[in-house]
Amino acid sequence: MAMNFRPSEDLAERLRTQAATEQTSVQNLLVKAAEEYLARNTKKAMIKREVELVKTNFADALRRLGEGA
Secondary structure, eight states, rough: OOOOOOOOOOHHHHHHHHHTTTTSSSHHHHHHHHHHHHHHHHHHHHHHHHHHHHHTTHHHHHHHHHHHH
């Protein structure tokens, strides 16, 4: 899939500098950043869904635990 990305001049320069530091291309740097972002946020969304499931399915038990504290 072809995509266009038009960063500001400042961001473009920072990307070129970082890519040179890592001895990679700007494209590889952007792919890596996107993969890391998606991995982090996908995991956060999964955890949030699981927490909501526990809160829903065990609301009474959680309430009782809170009362005993």
